[in-house]
Amino acid sequence: MSTVPLVASINSSNSELCESIPPLLGASLTELTAWVQSQGQASYRGKQLHDWIYHKGARSLADISVFPKSWREKVTDVSIGRSSLHYRSVAPDDTVKYLLKLADGEIIEAVGIPSDKRLTVCVSTQVGCPMACDFCATGKGGYKRNLGRAEIVDQVLTVQEDFQQRVSNVVLMGLGEPLLNTENVIAALKCLNQDVGIGQRSLTLSTVGIRDRIRQLAQHHLQITLAVSLHAPNQNLREQIIPSAKPYPIEDLLAECREYVEITGRRVTFEYILLAGVNDLPEHALELAKRLRGFQSHVNLIPYNPIEEVDYKRPNRERIQNFMNILQQQNIAVSVRYSRGLEADAACGQLRTSKK
Incomplete structure (x- = not known):
């Protein structure tokens, strides 16, 4: 498994994006911010995502309660990458x-x-x-x-x-x-x-x-x-x-x-x-x-x-x-x-x- 840019499919549909991006774990704050923006979310969501992945133990996007429920439901197939x-x-x-x-x-x-x-x-x-x-x-x-x-x-x-x-x-x-x-x-x-x-x-x-x-x-x-x-x-x-x-x-x-x-x-x-x-x-x-x-x-x-x-x-x-x-x-x-x-x-x- 090689390192793939997180926003490589930035212009793809949600379903295509979920299939093509690598797990979110390992991505930097800059990469995570770019990704949430590609999903139509505000840039500050990147800092929230970074904090929940690295410091609050989120294992799926569904765990991140500060995110809008409607958006979480759209990206359920995006993996954080936890074993x-x-x-x-x-x-x-x-x-x-x-x-x-x-x-x-x-x-x-x-x-x-x-x-x-x-x-x-x-x-x-x-x-x-x-x-x-x-x-x-x-x-x-x-x-x-x-x-x-x-x-x-x-x-x-x-x-x-x-x-x-x-x-x-x-x-x-x-x-x-x-x-x-x-x-x-x-x-x-x-x-x-x-x-x-x-x-x-x-x-x-x-x-x-x-x-x-x-x-x-x-x-x-x-x-x-x-x-x-x-x-x-x-x-x-x-x-x-x-x-x-x-x-x-x-x-x-x-x-x-x-x-x-x-x-x-x-x-x-x-x-x-x-x-x-x-x-x-x-x-x-x-x-x-x-x-x-x-x-x-x-x-x-x-x-x-x-x-x-x-x-x-x-x-x-x-x-x-x-x-x-x-x-x-x-x-x-x-x-x-x-x-x-x-x-x-x-x-x-x-x-x-x-x-x-």
Whole structure:
């Protein structure tokens, strides 16, 4: 689903317009105002529509009681673009996993991760994922399609409404590879910033790395956090863990990341899943440090979260600490992220589209 101008059919009849326009969710105040005017409504209705969609939780135009009833009845087929809840589970650490049913019946996952001071939402950008990382449950289910901007933004609003708490951070780390859906992802990020009201520096996009796409992302000059799933210090080992990385040498990927830093002024986070006996040895840490020396970056170590299909193991805390110590000794900024939601299969690498 690509981003289609909301007023593309501005001169069409009501019935034709309802069929041709995309969901209203994801549209800016300017777009919504233009649309209501195309429907013969006053411009101030655009501000009302924007407020009801993004701040009052309207799921259909029929919910917007300030609109004239006669007009609401004419546009009943216009979709705001909200999903329906298919399944909800809560982990012992209060992380909540949501299976959301889309308009075409496809199921995606979103995760709400609460803490004392903030609420983070892990968001999907595709139905499934084509990258086939060997340690990740999402890739085992294959890829179906990209998500539209409304379907991406909807996940954040769904979690916010369920928790009755303002979302402070969004991480595009759910199902899918965001940079294979760049147009909709950029549109959704801008909407989350400008319309939902989440600061750009509280938005994180995670990517395995698609040739030229990081460079293209940099041209938008967003102040988001870019997180690159590296997971290995050399190309041979990276291809073993991420088979889809074969056409994109690690040297080229890192060169593109350096360009990103130069263009945006933002450091890059490198995510590194620690797999016991595979990529967690001292020599791996030293090789990784050599590659990243002098780079404006931060390494985020993520101990492996188990899935059924493969027999990788999580390193013990001593090995994790040793890997981190070596990087620190080499003056590499590093931290360890222990994933939330493990017991509900909502942790990093465990997301999949089927209800268990």
